[in-house]
Amino acid sequence: MSDVIDRPILAEEEAARSRLRIIDCDVHPSIHAHADIEQFLPKRWQQHLRTYGSHLRTPYIGTTPYPRSSPLIARRDAWPPTGGPPGSDLDFMRKQHLDPLDIEYGILQVLDLFIFSQQNLEFGAAIQRAINDWQLAFWSDRDPRLKASILAGQDDTEFAIAEIERCAKIGRYVQINVCPRANEPLGRRRYWPIYARAQELGLPLGIHVGGYGGHAPTGGGWPSYYVEEHQSNAHTMAAQLTSLVLEGVPERFPNLKIVFIEGGFGWIPSATWRMERHFEAFRDEVPHLKRRPSEYVKEHFWFTTQPIDEPDEGRHLRSLIEWVGADRLLFSSDYPHWDFDDPRYAFKTPLTEAERRKIFNGNARAVYKF
């Protein structure tokens, strides 16, 4: 009746499951109340937040351009019984997510206040700094499984560098997050000082797709529907991978690790094949590239798995994993959002024990140095 759920589970997979703890590279905490974040903001910006709210590049404050599939894009079962938005109650997160799924580490990805979309760069910097502090005080300090990312929007490069330095001194952040939809493609040189600092500090660069920058989310303009807009995350990731590789970021920063978050991974083979073919024809346009695009992709980039692609036939997912490489994939759940992936059921194809160990734990352990 339902071959999706009744797919054969390898005996070794069953045995491995009982021992393998999960590293979840995409967990979304939310601000329970504005007061929680205000304590980390200078008075001037507290007042600004109260008076103007946070700005998004859409017509109305507090809205998104499309109605989401569910309120706050959340799982319907993720609203804490104590009130507040999904992801805002640590005890409930522990009970619903961290404990039952045996999460060894969860990497925090904050989206609140549209952190990377602020046009007032000073306000943007203030709330990024406040959220960086809030991540420790409200999450990492209270549960050592939860690891914070340094939010450092790259369009204010000077701020980004200062914030990276400040947080790196504290020493408890595991990655540097930049905006997925900045003013210019991510490979541009104006952003390189950030990449240089990330490389020196040994911190991976995290790019969590979503939100709105100054551009329509697709190369073709503004879509009509959420289902259409959601699809654009893959386009954005493909565009940013192409920019980073062809502008020479991994060539210039050979020890920089780059993690693409929440973009899935189905689009990678096609994007890479295309770059590869074009590189063969036009390599003298980009003589700064010393190696083939696919080599950079396979050595410098990691990709979180959610939202996982679900082809009709499991063997196609199998091929995809093999092509991208089990050593490139980092499991992520996207808790508590509606398109959450459950580590027990998300992969509709059997994985070998070696693959499971890499995807659910080993790769993240190495990338983030746990």
Add this chain to the structure above:
Amino acid sequence: MARHIVARTSDIPPGGNKVFGVEGRDIVVFHVNGEFFALLNRCPHEGAPLVKAACVARLTSPEPGVYQRSRVGELLRCPWHGWEFDMRNGQSWFDPQRVKVRSYPVAVESGEELQKGPYVAETFPVRVEDNYVIVEV
């Protein structure tokens, strides 16, 4: 298939639902438009608890811009990924060949039909005339 009494009809208000443990399985019972439906409390896609599903209508569109609702409240929308299932038989409305929620027959019966006790107390006919209750002995 053994019969299990899970609740009184009044325990599940119209539009509501409740989960019952039956033979080691969590079964969710929905009350919609006077009917009761029972399904396994687990989405066959990734295991989400269907007790948190939205009860929605079937929405169809003969052409862009024209929408029709039918079977209001009888379709379940999974709380995670939004897969839709028919409450009557657990059938998925998308990719029906592959994905189906296990469903169970539900009946509403009076307590008397379910279990008649061995003892019978003596009863007496009662009549009401004007403002007086009259018991005939």
